[in-house]
Amino acid sequence: MKAPLFQVDAFTTRRFAGNPAAVMLLEAYPEDETLRAIAAENNLSETAFLVREGGDYHLRWFTPKVEVPLCGHATLASAAVVMERLEPGRASVTFHTASGALPVSRSGTGYVLDFPARGSEPIAMPGVAAALGAAPEEVRINPFTYMAVLADAATVRGLSPGMAAIAALDRPGLIVTAPGDNAYDVVSRYFAPAKGIPEDPVTGAAHTTLVPYWAERLGRSTLACHQASARGGDLTCRLSDDRVLIEGACVFFLEGTAEY
Incomplete structure (x- = not known):
């Protein structure tokens, strides 16, 4: 079987920054084992598999x-x-x-994702501090992730956390965040070694948890966010009722055909 394959740097305006994703257009989904094998072959944080569905796509x-x-x-x-x-x-x-219908529209600088907001609750979780090697001001939880809130962006940027300890947590990912520096309202990083991603370069899904928290704390609905990985990425986010609108740009890197 052959399928069109694209590699795109997302949440960036320049190549070799942001988060690279593979995108494959399929006639129909093969067995899950095949999809996992293709994703492992691509060896990126995520591979997206598209199948046409009426005028839209699954x-x-x-x-x-x-x-x-x-x-x-x-x-x-x-x-x-x-x-x-x-x-x-x-x-x-x-x-x-699997998370419902996700509309995406063009914007002046790229595209806007319309995602469900994910609230979080405070929790006492000393294992998070041990994994990070830093003491959070607060740890929060939802069904998808932990979120550790640190005092400042410099601490977030300088973290070298223990991946084995993070992988042992009872959530598949850990967001680390602090008030922003420079021109940013919010700075974050995201670690998910249990999913095969030690550190994700830029994580749109993490901002569905980050934005409701920071919008309430900062008292405004629109936030300039930066994910401070080695590649780095910028997101403009807005809380709108129970949705998070996430805006970012993309740069194409590779276009070709995959055989599987």
Whole structure:
């Protein structure tokens, strides 16, 4: 079997930054084992698999190890593939996913994801501090992740956490965040070694948890966010009722054909 394959740097305006995602357009989904093998072969944080569904697309995301219920950067990359390569000039697309219908529309600087907001609750969790090697001001939890709130952006940027300890937590990921520095309102990093991603370069899904928290704490709904990984990435986010609108740009790196 052959399928079009794209690699796109998401949440960046320049190549070799942001978060690279692979996007494959399929006629139909093969066995999950095949999808996992393709994702492992691509060896990126996520591979997105698209299948046409009426006027829109069904979308699934795989890390090199597992399927995930929501992924921001690979959805952004998929929107770029649809609107720039498969159907040039298209202004919006809806992806049907395990997290429901996810609309994406063009913006002046890229694309806007419309994702469900994920609230969080405070929890006493000393294991998070031990894993990070830093003392959070607060640890929060939801069904998808832990979130550690630190005092300042410099501490977030300088972390070298213990991946084995993070992988042993009873959530598949750990967001670390602090008030922003420079021109940013919010700075974060995201670690998910249990999913085969020691550190994700830029994580749209993490911002569905970050934005409700910081919007309430800072008293405003629109936030300039930066994920402070080695590659780095910028997101403009807005809380709108129970949705988080996440805006970012994409840059194409690779276009070709995969055989599987």
